[in-house]
Amino acid sequence: MTTLATLNKFKKDGVKFTCLTCYDAMFARMMDKALIDTILIGDSLGMVVQGHTSTLPVTVNDMAYHTANVARSNQHALIIADLPFMSYVTLPEAIVNSRQLMQAGAHVIKLEGGSELCELVTILAQAGTPTCVHLGLTPQSVNVFGGYKIQGRGDSAAAKLLADAQAVVAAGAALLVLECVPAELAKAVTETVDVPVIGIGAGADTDGQVLVMHDMLGMAHGRVPRFVHDFLTDERNTTHSIEGAFALYQQSVRGGSFPTEQHQFS
Structure with missing residues (x-):
């Protein structure tokens, strides 16, 4: 069983690890066979499962339902599970909602934001609930950003993202996710903090990689x-199967052939 201690050892030893989104029992079983290291029950389910145009309509009950299915x-x-939009604005509701996801089977709770999360991260850590803080392009803030745009470009934006990363780790965050940030900045964050960093559109130098399952299946x-990258139709997937795609993703991340420069931003 993969634990936070496993991921910390991977970081220390320079071993890359994998993460994929998952929303139900069947795909969780396939990922199990492929030895995917971490599973994210993402609020991306709002778009790929429920048919919404963003993640914003997803509820805590939705997340708990899909977390239990996967578990x-x-x-x-x-297992990492997202707290969805507006479910952790106040400390009391954040605590109640985190408990619901942990009781559904999550091992880690994911939050989107920066240093403003520090108090919550500390309180949850003290209560035995590890957190993963999502920085960079945070889909729950798409209306603030004005769309899905690269984050952390320019000296001031990069400095703020790095400072936010350091602050939440100091507050007790167990993991970080960096989405759609320049590869050089992601490398700097990964080298600066002492917790594992998972990237998506953040270059090859993060400790782990995550993709939305539906995306990597084309x-x-x-x-x-x-x-x-479409791992289902990749010629290296000799079985031409979904399980083969998951296994190829695991091998590609671990072996360093994914991501490449074409998958990153500068």
Whole structure:
């Protein structure tokens, strides 16, 4: 079973690890066979499962339902679950909602934001609830950003992101996710903090990589983000199967062949 101690050892030893989104028992079972290291029950389910145009309509009950589905079939991966939009504005509701996801089967709770999360991160850590803080392009703030845009470009933006990363780690965050930030900045954050950093569109120097399952199976609708690779139709997937795609992703991240420069931003 993968634990936070496992991921910390991976970071120390320079071993890259994998994360994929997952929303149900069947795909969790397939990821188990492929030895995917961590599973994210992402609020991305709002778009890829529920058909919404953003993650904003997803509720805590939605997240708990899908977390429980995944947990029933998972034997190997560390499970990370998103607290959805507006579910952690106040400390009391954040605590109640985190408890609901942990009781549904999550091992780590993911939050989007920066240094403003420090008090919550500390309180949850003291209560035995590890957190993963999501920095960079945070989909729950898409209306603030004015769309899905690269974050951390320019000296001031990069300095703020690095400072936020250091602050939440000092407050007790167990993991970080960096989404759509320049590869050089992601490398600097990864080297600066002493907790594992998971990247998506953040270059090859983060400790781990995450993709939305539907994207890496070639099921993305509309414009495909540059950080996505279709592992299902990749010629190296000799079984031409979903399980083969998961296994190829695991091998590619661990072996350093994914991501490449074409999947990152400068």
